[in-house]
Amino acid sequence: MLRAITARRHAGGDVRRFQEIVEETFAVSGAPSLGDFFPALRWVDRLRGVVAALASLQTKRDKFVTGLIDEHRRMRGTGGRDVEKKGVIDVLMEHQQTDPDYYTDTVVKGILLVLLTAGTDTSALTTEWAMAQLLTHPEAMRKARAEIDAIVGTGRLVEESDITNLPYLQCVVKETLRLRPVGPVIPAHEAMEDCTVGGFRVRRGTMILVNAWAIHRDANIWDAPEEFRPERFMDRDTVTAPMLPFGLGRRRCPGEGLAMRLVPLTLAALLQCFEWDVGEGGTVDMAEGAGLTMPMATPLAAACRPREFVKSVLSAST
Numbered sequence: 001m002l003r004a005i006t007a008r009r010h011a012g013g014d015v016r017r018f019q020e021i022v023e024e025t026f027a028v029s030g031a032p033s034l035g036d037f038f039p040a041l042r043w044v045d046r047l048r049g050v051v052a053a054l055a056s057l058q059t060k061r062d063k064f065v066t067g068l069i070d071e072h073r074r075m076r077g078t079g080g081r082d083v084e085k086k087g088v089i090d091v092l093m094e095h096q097q098t099d100p101d102y103y104t105d106t107v108v109k110g111i112l113l114v115l116l117t118a119g120t121d122t123s124a125l126t127t128e129w130a131m132a133q134l135l136t137h138p139e140a141m142r143k144a145r146a147e148i149d150a151i152v153g154t155g156r157l158v159e160e161s162d163i164t165n166l167p168y169l170q171c172v173v174k175e176t177l178r179l180r181p182v183g184p185v186i187p188a189h190e191a192m193e194d195c196t197v198g199g200f201r202v203r204r205g206t207m208i209l210v211n212a213w214a215i216h217r218d219a220n221i222w223d224a225p226e227e228f229r230p231e232r233f234m235d236r237d238t239v240t241a242p243m244l245p246f247g248l249g250r251r252r253c254p255g256e257g258l259a260m261r262l263v264p265l266t267l268a269a270l271l272q273c274f275e276w277d278v279g280e281g282g283t284v285d286m287a288e289g290a291g292l293t294m295p296m297a298t299p300l301a302a303a304c305r306p307r308e309f310v311k312s313v314l315s316a317s318t
């Protein structure tokens with residue numbers, strides 16, 4: 001994501017700082033806040049340090065994106081940029097020149113922060129869950145790799161343009177999103193008017209929380225809902241059941257298209273290049289952890305070994 005935003009590679013300090021900020025964002029903003037449910041108790045949140053933690057986090061986030069914008073301006077000023085390669089920041093800065101009243105630095109920083117926060121942890125956790133599902137379902141792992149080997153081969157590395165030709169791999173990602181939606185409860189929405197949902201009267205202004213996790217495992221809708229069966233998505237016409245790992249409606253995730261390229265591509269590269277096994281313990285703990293996004297309770301640990309062809313492909317490309 002950082003590279004998509006700035007159109008350059010980042011290493012070391014930048015990446016570590018950014019990772020820390022994302023982790024802190026989910027820890028702090030995922031912490032229960034009494035004031036959200038009982039506004040009269042907002043003072044309790046202040047006493048518990050929730051408000052101070054959010055303020056300190058915001059200072060760090062602001063400093064980080066201000067640094068990205070300053071660096072961008074500095075490199076542009078010194079001609080140190082490849083003008084052919086555009087990142088999100090370039091596009092936003094162009095907008096700033098044509099419409100400076102709207103695209104102020106504050107708006108640009110807000111857009112960058114929401115992309116960085118909403119786009120990274122979600123995609124990384126989905127990839128981790130997909131690997132865990134494959135490690136615990138070796139037949140599915142074998143099929144996904146066989147598909148990559150048949151379509152891409154071993155003479156080059158898998159590319160983004162290959163993803164549309166890898167239907168089974170896409171089904172693996174969809175089935176992972178069904179069983180392990182990293183936003184198990186869709187962020188709160190508010191009813192704009194009085195309405196009736198499933199026989200329940202919902203008053204205007206009511207906070208609505210949708211449990212996507214439960215809908216994805218509803219035995220009235222899904223055949224064998226607890227089983228990991230990527231094949232269920234192979235025949236698109238038969239899948240009429242509701243899936244909402246990206247939410248629904250006007251506030252649906254705007255990054256879905258990007259995520260559905262990023263996650264399968266990362267997964268494809270991991271499968272194409274390495275042999276995997278679960279390592280010494282021999283088991284994968286599939287328990288779900290708590291948080292604003294749903295992590296594995298025990299982070300995935302697996303052993304990998306490069307496949308024979310990888311060395312020659314990498315040395316040919318350098």
Ligand code: HEM
Pocket residue numbers: 114115118119120122123126181182183186187244245246247248250251252253254255256258259263
């Ligand atoms: C597997 C990866 C992802 C999953 C599962 C996911 C899931 C979600 C969900 C459930 C929502 C809430 C939708 C709602 O309120 O109805 C959301 C919102 C959002 N997502 Fe994603 N997302 C993913 C990747 C991304 C990426 C890659 C980006 C951007 C680069 C992104 C940007 C956003 C933004 C900006 C929002 C807020 C939209 C709004 O409130 O209007 N997401 N996402």
